[in-house]
Amino acid sequence: MLKENTTILEQDRPLSQSVLWNFQREFYKREGMEAWNWQVPFYVTSNPYIANSYASLILRFAQESIKSGKATADEPFYIVELGAGSGTFSFYTLMRLLELQRELEHIRFVYVMTDLVEKNIAFWQQHVRLKPFVEQGHLDFALFDAEKDTALNLILSGRQLDAGENKTANPLVLLANYVFDTMRQDLFFIKDGLAMESLSTLNSPENATGPMQLEECRLKLSYRETSRPYYANSQLEAILEAYCGEVNNAYMLLPSGAIGCIHNFSNISGGRLCLLASDKGYTRHLEEHLKAEPVFTLHSGCFSLPVNFDALGKMFADSGGSYYHQFTQHTLVTSLFLFGFKLSTMPEMRLAAETLLDEFGHASIFRMYEQLESTKPMWSVDAVLPFIAATRWDPHVFNATLNLIIGQTRSGLVSPYQVSDLSGIMERIANNYYPIPGAIDTFFNIGVFFQETRQYQQALDFYRRSITFNGQNEEVLFNMGLCFYFMKDKAAALSHFKSALKIEPDYIMARGWISQIEHEMC
Numbered sequence: 205m206l207k208e209n210t211t212i213l214e215q216d217r218p219l220s221q222s223v224l225w226n227f228q229r230e231f232y233k234r235e236g237m238e239a240w241n242w243q244v245p246f247y248v249t250s251n252p253y254i255a256n257s258y259a260s261l262i263l264r265f266a267q268e269s270i271k272s273g274k275a276t277a278d279e280p281f282y283i284v285e286l287g288a289g290s291g292t293f294s295f296y297t298l299m300r301l302l303e304l305q306r307e308l309e310h311i312r313f314v315y316v317m318t319d320l321v322e323k324n325i326a327f328w329q330q331h332v333r334l335k336p337f338v339e340q341g342h343l344d345f346a347l348f349d350a351e352k353d354t355a356l357n358l359i360l361s362g363r364q365l366d367a368g369e370n371k372t373a374n375p376l377v378l379l380a381n382y383v384f385d386t387m388r389q390d391l392f393f394i395k396d397g398l399a400m401e402s403l404s405t406l407n408s409p410e411n412a413t414g415p416m417q418l419e420e421c422r423l424k425l426s427y428r429e430t431s432r433p434y435y436a437n438s439q440l441e442a443i444l445e446a447y448c449g450e451v452n453n454a455y456m457l458l459p460s461g462a463i464g465c466i467h468n469f470s471n472i473s474g475g476r477l478c479l480l481a482s483d484k485g486y487t488r489h490l491e492e493h494l495k496a497e498p499v500f501t502l503h504s505g506c507f508s509l510p511v512n513f514d515a516l517g518k519m520f521a522d523s524g525g526s527y528y529h530q531f532t533q534h535t536l537v538t539s540l541f542l543f544g545f546k547l548s549t550m551p552e553m554r555l556a557a558e559t560l561l562d563e564f565g566h567a568s569i570f571r572m573y574e575q576l577e578s579t580k581p582m583w584s585v586d587a588v589l590p591f592i593a594a595t596r597w598d599p600h601v602f603n604a605t606l607n608l609i610i611g612q613t614r615s616g617l618v619s620p621y622q623v624s625d626l627s628g629i630m631e632r633i634a635n636n637y638y639p640i641p642g643a644i645d646t647f648f649n650i651g652v653f654f655q656e657t658r659q660y661q662q663a664l665d666f667y668r669r670s671i672t673f674n675g676q677n678e679e680v681l682f683n684m685g686l687c688f689y690f691m692k693d694k695a696a697a698l699s700h701f702k703s704a705l706k707i708e709p710d711y712i713m714a715r716g717w718i719s720q721i722e723h724e725m726c
Contacts, residue, residue, distance in 0.1 A: 213406040220388040222404040231505040236323030240290040241642030243504040249381035249482050252596035254566040255296030264556045265478045266311045269375050279373035280312040286350050287383040288317040291328045295638045298337050318348035333638050350465045367471035376473035380481040385508040388461030393427045394454050400427040443518050454494035457512045476544035485511030485537045487529035513539045528557045534567035585618050597632035599646040606649050610656050623657050660687040678708040694721050
């Protein structure tokens, strides 16, 4: 509820010019990597399954670009990720690109992770999981503001990519996951062929100064008829005009910030661009999506708005390009957009899009994961095993099902063959572990699995990896002590229990085991 003493932060300002967007940027700059520590959701676009889809589409695009003569195998393809955030998606996509590239050695690429937050870039540069890609020459970084900057300055190579003499030699691939929904948008109410612009009035508690107080603020939107043309950009104006003729009594978001960014990268690539974007939004059923005023979804100190992918499709089509919208209408929408190419002349690309986005797309697999979370007690290990495989050995899925696996193992419901199959996939799950602040320690959980199935040496190996990545803690040391004890190495067990006690002096179970072992060794 709004407090009595309030401050008017802005009054009757067009939505795309609202101070809200400044608050948004301040939040991400201040929080850095902590934004991904259970504040802003990102798992649905940061998992091995979606990375496989993107990597497969990227390489199909590269293959057909070379085949058509619009690209050369002598130069790398630049793959630019906007707002790479935690870097989790980048890590999975790079891994999969290199796996697929082994069969396509003629395709060279440089993946560029970008963000407007310097702290995030510093985190990536030091991340042990990303360093191999840097050493191989496949990864570079750039501090980049998607709404303001027009050139990419690559940190490691020192190269600049711009719309002048430094255009990319090959078509450019642009990736945007959960980015466009946080960039500036315009909102209109369309009635009887007229577009009325949305105006923002924002009140806040008297002492509020930034994004952490967004949940206490009150946003009021009003509408006024506007003169035409509304945009200096003829393409934006054409899109607005098209909607005025297509819908009535409707609220229409126009992602003006995203459109400006896309045009910038089209210029950098000489009009040859492949955009892959996943976001909350809509591509069809406009009569349903546009009938109500859009909802601002708050995430801690930031917010997001749905993305009108239909409008982006109009823009690409009007420019002679192509687009492919995921068929199924999920909360997460994925679309493929092309400048300088036609999907009708790229059969492998279109087939890949149909297979990877529609037949069993990553939005569908996420729906299955949601079902797993809500019905977990009903699942058996027999069902969990193929699901982990289907998600391409996702640590998140393994961590979510570990208690189920352990519970059924202790109850004798897991066969030796299933234990063997589970054991066989642990290294694959471990290879997908990408630690960030607040992340579950997958190495530790794999150690717990091996310990519960009495594979103590394997458990110790993963506990040591946990310590290497995340440092010592009393629980890891205690579990290592148990493993050594059951391997009949009482001296090592005693040492680890004592080390756990040094970290946590009130660790009663460690004290108990120390007493028992000292008694046994007398």
